[in-house]
Amino acid sequence: MNDNILNTDREELVARLIDRPESFTDKQLEQILADDECRALYDTAIQVMHSIEPKLETNVEAEWNRFSMLHSRYRRSQRKWWKVAAMLAVVLMSGLAYATIQHMKQETWSEQKATESIVSDDTTTKTTENKQDTMQVQTSIAQPRTFENTSLDLLVGVLAEHYGMRVQVMNDEAGQLRLYYEWNPALSIEQVVDQLNTFEKVNITVNDHTLTIE
Amino acid sequence: MxxxxxxxxxxxxxxxxxxxxxxxxxxxxxxxxxxxxxxxxxxxxxxxxxxxxxxxxxxxxxxxxxxxxxxxxxxxxxxxxxxxxxxxATDIDREDRVQLIEQAIETQLDDYTRTIFKMCYLDKKTHREVAQCLGISIKAVDKRIGKALRILRETLNPKQQ
Missing domain, CATH: 1.10.150 (DNA polymerase; domain 1)
Incomplete structure (x- = not known):
């Protein structure tokens, strides 16, 4: 390679630069592209590429479906419904709180009654109640949940908590991807991950009780 | 909708x-x-x-x-x-330029240079692949592509000459 790379024929030099940039050092690259004539030829190549790039076959229907799935097609029209849903949630939470207080009162009353009668019966009652509590919790968790415009790392965090796993984010950029996803907790983590991995740029692996965003 | x-x-x-x-x-x-x-x-x-x-x-x-x-x-x-x-910056609409470039490729380049140019820029072949395909040296491909770029530049930007 010449000390002064520009001693070479410029047309040939630019053609080689575009085809085999690895054959030049960084300094030579800068030297070539700083030369007006070389730069003009390089820019011409870009103009040509910019113009004659083969037409892409575009399936607009498929692209729209993908887009609307990722960005919740009807979200704006559903905002009012979200407000209603939020109010309902508040009402339900209030009801749940009331029921819990009543339940605790009942439990205290039962304990007192049981203490007055037979101790072993009290234990049986409490065990049964505990089982019922557990069942109630599991039922509430098992409801499908919709994640809207939620970052992947947050979504995976929720999944990890539910399935008792750890989270490892190897790709921060992927972790910041925002998704629309309807999660069915009845599915296994492997099935959920398979669904998530159908999204473009999402690659999650399940290994050794760890969910890894790659 | x-x-x-x-x-x-x-x-x-x-x-x-x-x-x-x-x-x-x-x-x-x-x-x-x-x-x-x-x-x-x-x-x-x-x-x-x-x-x-x-x-x-x-x-x-x-x-x-x-x-x-x-x-x-x-x-x-x-x-x-x-x-x-x-x-x-000002090249949002490309239709006119596409037509100009296609015309220049067809009318300004000789047959052999045009063939090589299309193999590189349309078929996305490397110079080595084109050289092997046509039984010529990589340097010969470099020269033809360089020549094509020069002609296209003169056609696309006549004022800069």
């Missing part, structure tokens, strides 16, 4: 071709175009039918250039990206 969906369906193809013309990467181009629509959607911006295409084209072009700006010089050259990002 909603207003947004109508605009998406109407302009997606054009924007994708435009992005791919800059990035030469269909997948990356799809991401860029989707991001442009997503930004409009998330902001709840209502685009006017008469200006939607122009607005989205500017968003897509800027997004492409931002991606290019993050790359090192060597990577830009390897992907035939512009060094001066202002190159595309």
């Amino acid at each position: 909603t207003h947004f969906e109508d605009i998406f369906r109407k302009h997606y193809g054009y924007l994708l071709v435009m992005a791919n013309g800059i990035l030469h990467d269909p997948e990356e181009s799809r991401d860029v175009v989707s991001e442009a629509f997503a930004a409009v959607w998330e902001q709840g911006r209502e685009l006017h039918p008469n200006t939607a295409r122009q607005y989205l084209a500017v968003c897509v072009r800027n997004s492409c250039l931002k991606r290019i700006a993050r790359l090192q010089l060597r990577e830009r050259v390897a992907r035939l990206y512009p060094i001066e990002l202002s190159l595309f």
Whole structure:
């Protein structure tokens, strides 16, 4: 390679630069592209590429479906419904709180009654109640949940908590991807991950009780 | 069909071709175009039918250039990206230029140079592959491509000569 790379024929030099940039050092690259004539030829190549790039076959229907799935097609029209849903949630939470207080009162009353009668019966009652509590919790968790415009790392965090796993984010950029996803907790983590991995740029692996965003 | 969906369906193809013309990467181009629509959607911006295409084209072009700006010089050259990002500043509408370049390739290059040029730029073959295909040296391919670039430059930018 010449000390002064520009001693070479410029047309040939630019053609080689575009085809085999690895054959030049960084300094030579800068030297070539700083030369007006070389730069003009390089820019011409870009103009040509910019113009004659083969037409892409575009399936607009498929692209729209993908887009609307990722960005919740009807979200704006559903905002009012979200407000209603939020109010309902508040009402339900209030009801749940009331029921819990009543339940605790009942439990205290039962304990007192049981203490007055037979101790072993009290234990049986409490065990049964505990089982019922557990069942109630599991039922509430098992409801499908919709994640809207939620970052992947947050979504995976929720999944990890539910399935008792750890989270490892190897790709921060992927972790910041925002998704629309309807999660069915009845599915296994492997099935959920398979669904998530159908999204473009999402690659999650399940290994050794760890969910890894790659 | 909603207003947004109508605009998406109407302009997606054009924007994708435009992005791919800059990035030469269909997948990356799809991401860029989707991001442009997503930004409009998330902001709840209502685009006017008469200006939607122009607005989205500017968003897509800027997004492409931002991606290019993050790359090192060597990577830009390897992907035939512009060094001066202002190159595309006023080149949103490419139809006229496409016609001019196609015409120049067909009328200004001799048959042999045109064949080599098309193998490289349309078929995306490397100079080595073209050389092997035609039974000539890589240097000969370099010379023909260099010559073609010179002729096209003179045709496309006659005032600069």
